[in-house]
Amino acid sequence: MINIYQPQLGEEELQAIKRVFKSNWIGRGKLEQQFKDDIATNLRTETTDYGYTCVKADNLLTINSCTEALFQILDLLNFKPGDEVVIPSVSFIGVANAIEQTKATIKFCDVNDHTLNVELSHLEKVCNENTKAVVLLHYAGVPCDLDPIIEFCKKNNIIIIEDNANSPFSMYKGKNTGVIGDYGTWSFDSMKIMSMGDGGLIYAKDKSNVKKLNENTYLGLLSSSGYSNRVDSKWWEYNISGPGRRSVINDISAAIGLEQLKKVAKFINKRKKIHQYYSKHLSKLSWLRIPLPIPSNCESSYYMYHIQLIDNNDRDKLASYLKENGIYTTFRYYPLHWVEYYQKYSHDLPNTDYAANHTLCIPIHQSLKKSEIKYIVNTIKEYGKTK
Numbered sequence: 001m002i003n004i005y006q007p008q009l010g011e012e013e014l015q016a017i018k019r020v021f022k023s024n025w026i027g028r029g030k031l032e033q034q035f036k037d038d039i040a041t042n043l044r045t046e047t048t049d050y051g052y053t054c055v056k057a058d059n060l061l062t063i064n065s066c067t068e069a070l071f072q073i074l075d076l077l078n079f080k081p082g083d084e085v086v087i088p089s090v091s092f093i094g095v096a097n098a099i100e101q102t103k104a105t106i107k108f109c110d111v112n113d114h115t116l117n118v119e120l121s122h123l124e125k126v127c128n129e130n131t132k133a134v135v136l137l138h139y140a141g142v143p144c145d146l147d148p149i150i151e152f153c154k155k156n157n158i159i160i161i162e163d164n165a166n167s168p169f170s171m172y173k174g175k176n177t178g179v180i181g182d183y184g185t186w187s188f189d190s191m192k193i194m195s196m197g198d199g200g201l202i203y204a205k206d207k208s209n210v211k212k213l214n215e216n217t218y219l220g221l222l223s224s225s226g227y228s229n230r231v232d233s234k235w236w237e238y239n240i241s242g243p244g245r246r247s248v249i250n251d252i253s254a255a256i257g258l259e260q261l262k263k264v265a266k267f268i269n270k271r272k273k274i275h276q277y278y279s280k281h282l283s284k285l286s287w288l289r290i291p292l293p294i295p296s297n298c299e300s301s302y303y304m305y306h307i308q309l310i311d312n313n314d315r316d317k318l319a320s321y322l323k324e325n326g327i328y329t330t331f332r333y334y335p336l337h338w339v340e341y342y343q344k345y346s347h348d349l350p351n352t353d354y355a356a357n358h359t360l361c362i363p364i365h366q367s368l369k370k371s372e373i374k375y376i377v378n379t380i381k382e383y384g385k386t387k
């Protein structure tokens with residue numbers, strides 16, 4: 001079976017883990033700090049004709065998963081009953097869960113039926129005076145058109161959280177996604193472009209929120225307490241700011257992450273080539289829609305390649321046909337307003353319904369061989385002949 005997503009780990013990661021074992025420090029330590037520093041130098045907050053500015057490492061913190069990152073951020077926002085958080089129904093389930101466990105209520109919004117990204121018009125339809133935050137997904141790695149959304153959210157005091165799991169190094173007008181809104185979250189789980197097994201990253205625009213998040217992700221311990229080894233006597237005494245959880249990554253994960261970070265530009269370039277190959281060959285098939293071109297002011301991380309079958313029922317048939325021929329596909333993200341538990345928040349979302357019935361994500365990852373990519377295209381073409 002050809003996998004839809006697949007990590008690519010090798011000798012470099014193994015050697016890095018070996019060094020961690022030898023160092024005798026496998027918990028959170030120097031490598032975690034270095035990972036944060038190195039990823040910061042890869043994330044631009046601005047690009048001009050004269051150069052670029054990177055995000056500061058102290059606006060970032062590592063975390064054991066992107067789901068936990070979302071739980072932590074939504075907890076921090078301290079919502080009151082009646083507050084609403086807007087998310088596209090095409091979102092990862094963990095986003096909804098993170099909102100559901102706060103006092104706020106979920107409000108689903110629609111998306112563009114072709115890009116599956118949220119646009120200003122979709123937000124305008126569902127936002128009201130109770131809307132406190134919105135969680136945006138840059139679907140498949142293609143940035144949402146953020147400028148109009150940011151302007152709208154500023155005017156209405158709505159906090160923007162970018163779920164950046166699809167778009168770890170995507171760019172919007174010279175800035176990396178994830179560091180444009182108030183908060184951003186990354187995932188380095190086993191299905192993402194770069195992986196450390198499990199792991200994630202948070203960006204917070206306001207450094208005082210990074211401080212709070214650092215406490216809440218490490219037992220609530222105040223950074224000034226003896227636990228941090230920063231005092232000379234009675235270092236066993238400590239205090240906490242509140243009942244925090246423990247959501248950190250260790251130096252084994254960080255060591256893997258550091259090696260993956262060195263390779264990720266190559267990974268993305270490989271995915272770009274696959275994307276271009278698919279678009280070139282599949283654009284000729286009149287019975288399907290290929291993704292729209294990446295907007296010229298953006299760069300994608302090429303996390304997914306989604307095709308849309310124009311005829312009803314064709315999507316499910318093609319998915320089965322490909323599976324029978326050894327090619328695994330899926331649809332991301334099964335709309336939350338169709339998930340039984342969240343149907344209570346369901347309302348009319350016609351584009352989402354269309355997308356959920358017509359979209360199929362086909363394999364794209366950096367380990368795909370040329371022969372496999374050709375085989376996938378040919379098998380899709382073969383399916384067309386059976387129609």
Ligand SMILES: *Cc1c(COP(=O)(O)O)cnc(C)c1O
Pocket residue numbers: 064065066067068091092094137163165166186187188189199200
């Ligand atoms: C994978 C993913 C997450 C969650 O990441 P984990 O690190 O597995 O918790 C969140 N959002 C999106 C869009 C994802 O694809």
